[in-house]
Every structure is written in structure tokens, then in C-alpha cells.
Amino acid sequence: DGGITQSPKYLFRKEGQNVTLSCEQNLNHDAMYWYRQDPGQGLRLIYYSQIVNDFQKGDIAEGYSVSREKKESFPLTVTSAQKNPTAFYLCASSIGYNYNEQFFGPGTRLTVL
Amino acid sequence: QKEVEQNSGPLSVPEGAIASLNCTYSDRGSQSFFWYRQYSGKSPELIMFIYSNGDKEDGRFTAQLNKASQYVSLLIRDSQPSDSATYLCAVLNSGYALNFGKGTSLLVTP
Numbered sequence: 730d731g732g733i734t735q736s737p738k739y740l741f742r743k744e745g746q747n748v749t750l751s752c753e754q755n756l757n758h759d760a761m762y763w764y765r766q767d768p769g770q771g772l773r774l775i776y777y778s779q780i781v782n783d784f785q786k787g788d789i790a791e792g793y794s795v796s797r798e799k800k801e802s803f804p805l806t807v808t809s810a811q812k813n814p815t816a817f818y819l820c821a822s823s824i825g826y827n828y829n830e831q832f833f834g835p836g837t838r839l840t841v842l
Numbered sequence: 843q844k845e846v847e848q849n850s851g852p853l854s855v856p857e858g859a860i861a862s863l864n865c866t867y868s869d870r871g872s873q874s875f876f877w878y879r880q881y882s883g884k885s886p887e888l889i890m891f892i893y894s895n896g897d898k899e900d901g902r903f904t905a906q907l908n909k910a911s912q913y914v915s916l917l918i919r920d921s922q923p924s925d926s927a928t929y930l931c932a933v934l935n936s937g938y939a940l941n942f943g944k945g946t947s948l949l950v951t952p
Binding site: 764771787819831832833 | 874876886930
């Protein structure tokens with residue numbers, strides 16, 4: 730089955746800890762994205778990557794970091810510098826930069842204890 | 843700030859009726875428009891996209907785009923209780939990522 734997987738589904742973090750959220754896709758898509766969703770809010774872009782070894786900051790990149798070492802993988806690290814990390818994190822991918830239909834993974838719900 | 847505005851609802855329609863969901867956007871240069879459906883606790887699912895002025899139909903769904911009025915809508919015909927969800931409007935502004943509205947909650951009552 731082709732698709733986007735995210736793990737874990739639920740994640741709990743203590744104050745001051747860094748955590749990494751996994752995103753993998755087997756759709757052979759070039760572009761990948763990370764969004765954050767807060768209750769009652771739209772999705773906000775954290776980071777995006779058009780190709781391997783390249784990524785750009787989105788609207789709310791502070792306190793987050795990413796890497797894109799493989800086409801299939803785009804992990805997101807939530808650092809201790811992110812002051813309000815409790816949210817629903819969504820990874821998406823699209824065929825390429827000029828193909829705009831984005832498809833989402835199932836999401837990771839992060840809670841800070 | 844480029845805005846995408848949606849009425850938060852809830853929009854309540856009886857089963858079998860037409861549900862009409864509306865979205866306005868501020869960036870006149872926007873070229874691509876998307877509707878996602880999101881069930882509670884789940885990730886968004888792409889249901890329609892439209893690039894040109896006019897209507898685009900796919901099954902029970904019709905997307906309507908009016909670039910002059912900066913308005914995009916989604917019609918759901920023969921609404922079913924399973925259509926009850928939050929519908930997110932998304933607009934491609936600058937070629938790399940989507941700008942989302944906050945969503946409209948739809949409730950289809952039996």
C-alpha cells in the first residue's frame with residue numbers, strides 16, 4: 730500500500746526535552762511538509778522540503794528542526810526552545826514543487842507534561 | 843498576511859439536503875484551491891481541488907471558484923450523516939505550501 734506513515738501516534742514530552750516525530754512516504758513524492766494544528770485552528774506550516782538535502786522554514790519554524798537525508802523520510806524535531814509544543818502534528822507530501830495536491834499522514838498528537 | 847476565511851459553523855443540514863460551504867481569500871494572485879475533509883481526531887483528506895473559474899463536479903461534490911470575487915465554495919448534494927466533519931479550505935499562495943482556513947463544521951442530521 731502506498732501512503733504516508735507517521736509515528737508515534739501519541740507522544741508525551743517532559744519540559745526541556747527534545748523529541749523527534751517520524752514521517753515516511755512510499756509515494757515517490759519529491760516534496761514533503763510539516764504542519765501544526767491547534768484546537769479550532771487551521772493548519773500552520775512549520776517546514777517544507779522540495780528535494781532531498783534541501784528544506785525551508787515555514788511560518789512557525791522557531792523551536793523546530795528538520796532533516797531530509799532520504800527522499801522517503803522527513804523527520805521533525807521539537808526542541809526545548811518551542812514554548813508551546815502541545816498540538817497535532819501533520820506531515821504531508823506532494824509529487825513535486827509544482828504539483829499542489831498534498832496528501833496527509835495520520836498525524837502525531839504531542840502533549841507536554 | 844494572506845488570509846483564508848471560513849465560517850466556523852456549525853452548519854446543520856438535514857439528510858438528503860444540499861450543504862453549501864464557503865471560503866474567501868485575500869491574495870488575488872492565488873491560483874489553486876483545495877477542499878479537505880477532516881473527521882474529529884483524524885488527519886485532513888483531500889476531496890476536491892479547482893484551478894479555473896467555474897464549477898468542477900466529482901460525484902456528490904461540486905467546487906465553485908470565482909476569482910473576481912475571491913470566493914470558492916463546496917456543495918455537497920444528497921448530504922449523508924457520514925459527511926459530518928470539518929471542511930478545510932486551502933489556498934496555494936506562493937507556490938510552495940498551502941494556506942488553510944480554520945474550517946467549517948458540518949453536521950448532517952438524520
